[in-house]
Amino acid sequence: MAMISWTRKSLLTIEELKPDEISLILDTADSIKSISDKTDPIFSSLKGKRIINLFMEPSTRTRVAFEVAAKSLGADIISITGEASSLTKGETLKDTAMNVQALGADAIIIRHSSPGSPLFLSKMVEVPIINAGDGAHEHPSQALLDIYTLREKLGDLKNKKITILGDILFSRVARSNLWGLTKLGAKVTLAGPTTLVPADFKLLGATVTHDTQTALKDADAVMLLRIQHERQSASHFPSLSEYANVFGLGPLSLEWMKEKAIILHPGPLNRGVEIDSALADSSRSVILEQVSNGIAVRMAIMHLCISKCLDKPL
Amino acid sequence: MTLSNHESIDIIGARLVDPNSGIDGISNLYVREGRLYHQKPSSEPGQRIISGDELIVLPGFLDLRTHCRVPGDSKAETITSLTEAAAKGGFTSILTMPDTNPHCDNPATIRYIQDRVNQDSKIRVYISGALTIQSKGESMSPLGSLKDVGVVAVTDCPFTPKNNQIFLNALKYADMFGLVIIDFPQDSYLSRNTHAHESFLSLKMGLSGSPRLAEELAVQRSILISKHLDIPIHLSSISSKGSVKLIKEAKGAGIKISADVSAHHLLLDHKIIEDYQTNAKIAPPLREETDRMELIFAVQQGTIDSCNSSHQPYAEHHKNVEFDLAPAGAIGLETAALTFIESIQGKDPFKLLAEKMSYNPHKILRLNPPSLKDNCAANFTVIKQDNPWIYKKENSFSQSFNTPLDKYKFKHKIILTYSEKGIAYIDKP
Numbered sequence: 215m216a217m218i219s220w221t222r223k224s225l226l227t228i229e230e231l232k233p234d235e236i237s238l239i240l241d242t243a244d245s246i247k248s249i250s251d252k253t254d255p256i257f258s259s260l261k262g263k264r265i266i267n268l269f270m271e272p273s274t275r276t277r278v279a280f281e282v283a284a285k286s287l288g289a290d291i292i293s294i295t296g297e298a299s300s301l302t303k304g305e306t307l308k309d310t311a312m313n314v315q316a317l318g319a320d321a322i323i324i325r326h327s328s329p330g331s332p333l334f335l336s337k338m339v340e341v342p343i344i345n346a347g348d349g350a351h352e353h354p355s356q357a358l359l360d361i362y363t364l365r366e367k368l369g370d371l372k373n374k375k376i377t378i379l380g381d382i383l384f385s386r387v388a389r390s391n392l393w394g395l396t397k398l399g400a401k402v403t404l405a406g407p408t409t410l411v412p413a414d415f416k417l418l419g420a421t422v423t424h425d426t427q428t429a430l431k432d433a434d435a436v437m438l439l440r441i442q443h444e445r446q447s448a449s450h451f452p453s454l455s456e457y458a459n460v461f462g463l464g465p466l467s468l469e470w471m472k473e474k475a476i477i478l479h480p481g482p483l484n485r486g487v488e489i490d491s492a493l494a495d496s497s498r499s500v501i502l503e504q505v506s507n508g509i510a511v512r513m514a515i516m517h518l519c520i521s522k523c524l525d526k527p528l
Numbered sequence: 529m530t531l532s533n534h535e536s537i538d539i540i541g542a543r544l545v546d547p548n549s550g551i552d553g554i555s556n557l558y559v560r561e562g563r564l565y566h567q568k569p570s571s572e573p574g575q576r577i578i579s580g581d582e583l584i585v586l587p588g589f590l591d592l593r594t595h596c597r598v599p600g601d602s603k604a605e606t607i608t609s610l611t612e613a614a615a616k617g618g619f620t621s622i623l624t625m626p627d628t629n630p631h632c633d634n635p636a637t638i639r640y641i642q643d644r645v646n647q648d649s650k651i652r653v654y655i656s657g658a659l660t661i662q663s664k665g666e667s668m669s670p671l672g673s674l675k676d677v678g679v680v681a682v683t684d685c686p687f688t689p690k691n692n693q694i695f696l697n698a699l700k701y702a703d704m705f706g707l708v709i710i711d712f713p714q715d716s717y718l719s720r721n722t723h724a725h726e727s728f729l730s731l732k733m734g735l736s737g738s739p740r741l742a743e744e745l746a747v748q749r750s751i752l753i754s755k756h757l758d759i760p761i762h763l764s765s766i767s768s769k770g771s772v773k774l775i776k777e778a779k780g781a782g783i784k785i786s787a788d789v790s791a792h793h794l795l796l797d798h799k800i801i802e803d804y805q806t807n808a809k810i811a812p813p814l815r816e817e818t819d820r821m822e823l824i825f826a827v828q829q830g831t832i833d834s835c836n837s838s839h840q841p842y843a844e845h846h847k848n849v850e851f852d853l854a855p856a857g858a859i860g861l862e863t864a865a866l867t868f869i870e871s872i873q874g875k876d877p878f879k880l881l882a883e884k885m886s887y888n889p890h891k892i893l894r895l896n897p898p899s900l901k902d903n904c905a906a907n908f909t910v911i912k913q914d915n916p917w918i919y920k921k922e923n924s925f926s927q928s929f930n931t932p933l934d935k936y937k938f939k940h941k942i943i944l945t946y947s948e949k950g951i952a953y954i955d956k957p
Contacts, residue, residue: 229732306845306849307849307850308848308849326850327852328850328851328852328853329733329734329735329804329851329852330733330734330803330804330850330851331850331851333803333804334804334849334850334851348734349734349735349852350734350735350736351733351734351735352734383731386734389732389734412731414727414728414731415731417728418732
């Protein structure tokens with residue numbers, strides 16, 4: 215395990231993490247997973263803690279994974295969705311969060327369409343804030359589970375070639391993965407149409423290409439991203455069918471890929487658009503393993519941030 | 529009710545800087561019954577005497593972009609708080625923008641503002657009318673009727689008509705009445721739903737960005753239309769270095785274009801939004817250091833004619849929200865002139881300040897600039913040099929606190945503003 219102590223109360227971005235801190239989360243998740251694989255353990259580091267899952271945007275995997283993870287650590291967790299909250303009555307996020315804190319929350323997990331909203335909340339309330347996705351900014355827990363899965367499959371990520379293909383411009387997953395993977399020494403290629411893959415990402419050390427074959431041929435892993443309809447305000451490509459033809463991962467793509475290259479996707483999948491249905495279910499795909507790993511990784515995040523004590527037994 | 533306060537004042541040994549008359553030197557100034565004298569008119573001393581070689585006297589400033597919240601949002605600002613903030617910043621006149629509620633697209637709203645101003649203001653308030661109804665760019669406002677009730681300029685700031693035909697005809701029609709035309713050059717489509725300058729920073733922060741191109745396209749449109757119609761157009765709040773180049777070329781070709789920049793754009797760049805500080809979210813967005821340097825150079829070289837405050841007050845509950853939900857705008861009346869001085873490198877920024885915030889703005893509005901000549905109407909501002917102070921938003925005269933300059937330490941201080949109504953502001957140490 216990395217020799218570093220965890221000092222953060224909140225997890226807001228991957229950008230702010232040092233490589234050692236990323237490794238510490240992954241190593242903690244490893245411990246949790248290996249214990250869970252062998253026994254049916256009872257973790258209790260968050261026993262008596264009350265966690266609020268404040269989800270202002272739709273979610274299946276992330277929300278449920280946080281719920282399962284919190285319960286697995288002994289915490290009580292209550293999920294609030296945007297539609298079912300007083301935000302629909304005009305209450306501001308600031309007031310919602312302060313009320314949630316007044317109701318005795320020990321931590322808030324937030325998903326919100328506004329970039330920077332977890333940082334905004336962290337200035338308003340005292341309790342730890344865990345970012346579960348803020349607009350097109352970051353999605354730290356997703357990137358950490360992606361990186362965890364990649365590390366599990368590929369070993370040390372230094373100099374490993376990871377291609378992220380799809381809607382990069384509007385993707386918080388792409389941003390968090392780019393930060394995290396480059397911090398761990400991986401070589402990241404971003405690919406997709408010119409309108410959705412800004413060249414400025416080269417400034418973070420990424421290679422940018424708009425040719426799918428080039429993007430796929432040397433990759434050790436290919437991460438596909440869906441088209442973020444909810445964040446696009448203008449037309450960025452002619453149609454979904456054209457997108458699928460030019461940038462979708464289909465049977466032909468397999469011929470371009472390395473034999474052992476794996477396929478990741480953060481979900482939700484748009485079968486037949488960014489990925490051929492059969493490929494999504496193939497042995498190359500680690501998509502469901504990502505989902506399972508998401509529980510251990512989120513347990514690690516919550517344990518480190520909320521129990522505030524690395525030495526506290528799980 | 530009158531707010532006139534024509535107290536007699538003796539200003540002894542100050543430096544007078546007046547681009548209108550060419551005066552620049554140490555002199556005494558005596559204010560009696562609203563007029564300025566270089567010689568003491570009688571042996572009677574003034575009711576107030578200020579002296580010192582650290583004092584600079586400049587003709588009163590005129591702001592070309594003040595967003596008035598009356599009528600419509602008295603939580604953000606009242607005429608009293610607005611004009612007191614302006615006076616504290618050295619402004620003896622302001623030009624209000626038409627984005628009130630209801631809009632300044634009808635004579636009744638203009639008359640309402642004028643009534644409030646007559647009751648509550650110690651400075652002159654000029655009002656701009658909306659070029660198009662509700663500034664939607666769909667149909668022309670009754671520009672002749674607006675002129676009749678005293679509107680001096682027309683603009684759709686902080687928007688510009690998308691439809692070129694409507695824009696063209698509205699400009700032709702407005703010019704018939706001698707109305708000054710002010711354009712806020714931002715392409716509506718490229719800047720729509722954007723929250724920052726388009727850059728690596730906005731990309732990293734997950735914010736949709738407005739590219740320089742959004743401004744440059746609109747600047748070029750105004751330049752071409754001005755040339756085509758042979759009508760002067762004033763471009764408000766330039767932020768892009770590319771716009772500066774276009775304006776310089778247009779002026780070189782004799783096209784009747786003038787331009788201003790906000791003081792915030794001269795001092796700050798977009799890095800200030802890195803922690804999603806909504807008070808630094810303004811329109812047009814703060815751009816990069818290279819833009820800032822070009823804007824300063826353009827001010828010094830004369831490509832940019834004046835500097836505005838871009839004063840856009842918002843109540844705390846509107847600004848203290850998620851970054852993309854916060855409206856763009858910051859207050860600036862109290863700090864604009866001092867911000868200008870801080871931004872302009874060089875030993876003597878005061879002459880340039882008088883030119884960019886007094887003489888040129890009056891010329892752009894086709895008004896007689898105030899002067900410090902003997903026996904002129906008193907309309908001036910006194911700055912005390914090397915008198916550092918910290919600007920704190922909670923001490924703001926504005927009713928809103930949305931400033932990106934909270935806790936900024938300014939080198940100099942405005943200590944007196946004297947408008948046509950007399951003392952509008954006096955510093956109480």
